[in-house]
Amino acid sequence: MIFVIKVGGNVIDNPELLQRFLKNFAAVPGKKILIHGGGKIATRIGDKLGIESRYVNGRRITDAETIDVVTMVYGGLVNKQLVAKLQANGCNAIGLTGADANIIPAVKRPVKEIDYGFAGDISTVQAAPLKALLEAGLTPVFAPLTHDGKGQMLNTNADTIASSLATALSAYYEVRLIYCFEKKGVLHDANNDDAVINLIDRQIYQELLEDKVLTDGILPKLENAFAAIESGVKEVLIGHADDVLSNTSDTVAGTLIR
Amino acid sequence: MIFVIKVGGNVIDNPELLQRFLKNFAAVPGKKILIHGGGKIATRIGDKLGIESRYVNGRRITDAETIDVVTMVYGGLVNKQLVAKLQANGCNAIGLTGADANIIPAVKRPVKEIDYGFAGDISTVQAAPLKALLEAGLTPVFAPLTHDGKGQMLNTNADTIASSLATALSAYYEVRLIYCFEKKGVLHDANNDDAVINLIDRQIYQELLEDKVLTDGILPKLENAFAAIESGVKEVLIGHADDVLSNTSDTVAGTLIR
Numbered sequence: 475m476i477f478v479i480k481v482g483g484n485v486i487d488n489p490e491l492l493q494r495f496l497k498n499f500a501a502v503p504g505k506k507i508l509i510h511g512g513g514k515i516a517t518r519i520g521d522k523l524g525i526e527s528r529y530v531n532g533r534r535i536t537d538a539e540t541i542d543v544v545t546m547v548y549g550g551l552v553n554k555q556l557v558a559k560l561q562a563n564g565c566n567a568i569g570l571t572g573a574d575a576n577i578i579p580a581v582k583r584p585v586k587e588i589d590y591g592f593a594g595d596i597s598t599v600q601a602a603p604l605k606a607l608l609e610a611g612l613t614p615v616f617a618p619l620t621h622d623g624k625g626q627m628l629n630t631n632a633d634t635i636a637s638s639l640a641t642a643l644s645a646y647y648e649v650r651l652i653y654c655f656e657k658k659g660v661l662h663d664a665n666n667d668d669a670v671i672n673l674i675d676r677q678i679y680q681e682l683l684e685d686k687v688l689t690d691g692i693l694p695k696l697e698n699a700f701a702a703i704e705s706g707v708k709e710v711l712i713g714h715a716d717d718v719l720s721n722t723s724d725t726v727a728g729t730l731i732r
Numbered sequence: 733m734i735f736v737i738k739v740g741g742n743v744i745d746n747p748e749l750l751q752r753f754l755k756n757f758a759a760v761p762g763k764k765i766l767i768h769g770g771g772k773i774a775t776r777i778g779d780k781l782g783i784e785s786r787y788v789n790g791r792r793i794t795d796a797e798t799i800d801v802v803t804m805v806y807g808g809l810v811n812k813q814l815v816a817k818l819q820a821n822g823c824n825a826i827g828l829t830g831a832d833a834n835i836i837p838a839v840k841r842p843v844k845e846i847d848y849g850f851a852g853d854i855s856t857v858q859a860a861p862l863k864a865l866l867e868a869g870l871t872p873v874f875a876p877l878t879h880d881g882k883g884q885m886l887n888t889n890a891d892t893i894a895s896s897l898a899t900a901l902s903a904y905y906e907v908r909l910i911y912c913f914e915k916k917g918v919l920h921d922a923n924n925d926d927a928v929i930n931l932i933d934r935q936i937y938q939e940l941l942e943d944k945v946l947t948d949g950i951l952p953k954l955e956n957a958f959a960a961i962e963s964g965v966k967e968v969l970i971g972h973a974d975d976v977l978s979n980t981s982d983t984v985a986g987t988l989i990r
Contacts, residue, residue, distance in 0.1 A: 523777070523780050545809050549811075549812045551804040553807075555803070558879045558884060568833045570826070573825075612833055623819060624820050627816050
């Protein structure tokens with residue numbers, strides 16, 4: 475079993491939560507991959523540099539100045555600080571973007587109604603170099619960046635990178651894909667943080683959709699999860715950064731999707 | 733033969749020279765490693781962020797804000813742009829710092845007369861993970877950064893990283909260490925850019941020192957070169973970024989040190 479673990483920006487932005495998360499991540503035995511979001515630091519540094527952050531439908535518009543900022547901040551500052559801290563926790567991390575070893579080639583998103591700028595839609599995942607790193611005992615840590623193969627870095631959603639890597643690796647390994655965030659899992663009741671649904675399969679998902687239980691924030695994560703499972707990923711786990719890394723298949727905190 | 737190639741900040745800062753250099757680098761056959769300096773962009777971005785750059789004896793003083801800037805700029809922006817451009821030239825580059833795969837552990841420089849801040853003196857080079865990357869067909873591209881093993885990134889001179897990597901790899905390979913910069917090589921006459929000394933050995937070096945032919949800028953490079961050769965590196969080549977990558981052992985542009 476290999477663990478492909480996405481940690482969100484809210485965890486990155488919270489030093490105490492991040493420290494606990496990295497300790498727990500380092501303690502996960504066997505092969506594993508970390509994919510990190512950016513957090514608010516790119517926006518803070520962009521603001522200081524006089525570069526405005528713009529979003530449409532929750533997606534950042536990545537103009538020429540902004541791709542430089544996210545390449546610096548996600549690919550440099552956040553990624554290397556995570557690597558250094560994982561090394562301090564005894565985890566032999568190697569920080570990467572999708573350009574490194576050409577693991578995630580992408581295409582610049584075509585301009586339709588909205589011009590997202592230097593946003594990358596993943597073309598494919600090259601599993602062979604990734605597998606070589608894993609077999610060498612290394613733990614890849616991915617920033618949410620890809621490249622177009624023509625010399626341009628591109629900004630790519632970290633959830634999407636996580637599910638794409640998980641899917642590609644499922645040709646070689648049993649894969650558990652884990653989304654760590656600041657909630658305990660998928661909730662029955664958005665106002666009760668403890669009302670976690672422990673297991674969701676296709677049938678339960680349909681019932682939840684019909685009952686309109688799910689919030690807008692969780693829907694894309696569940697759609698990603700089922701897409702990954704249909705493409706070969708064994709299971710997807712969604713839950714709080716403090717809980718989900720110590721899970722075994724028998725004792726589940728968070729929401730397991732099968 | 734493996735080529736360990738350092739490219740200086742003056743090349744990084746010059747888009748046309750850089751483009752030619754990367755094309756030539758990508759065309760070098762067989763195993764190779766690139767180590768890049770930072771160029772002036774870290775100072776420019778630091779200035780915009782209101783962080784003052786301070787130097788003593790030509791070495792940057794790396795305070796807490798500055799290590800974040802150089803981690804972003806060298807480890808993120810410069811490193812990933814080089815990787816993306818090498819990929820576009822058909823070279824399967826993987827961008828790294830010394831923290832990645834724990835290849836270059838270092839110690840924070842002890843405070844004596846000068847407090848250099850978060851400057852790292854290399855402890856050792858872990859050649860095994862580096863060799864694994866090379867054997868997997870990848871071309872490592874190093875930013876001038878190391879780490880202390882306790883979670884802190886450190887700023888380390890790129891020339892020193894290049895000679896340390898070259899020395900460590902000489903246990904496994906015949907190594908040619910190449911310093912690319914904006915001069916044609918070591919000069920007989922500082923005022924004549926074409927007065928290149930083609931070959932320097934220990935005896936010639938002593939004579940050049942006695943004749944006071946060498947400039948202050950070239951002395952540390954030559955000292956590094958002879959130290960590397962005494963530690964097992966086969967030969968060191970110093971010259972212009974446009975010339976030295978197309979060299980074979982028989983046709984030498986630049987200065988060859990043996």
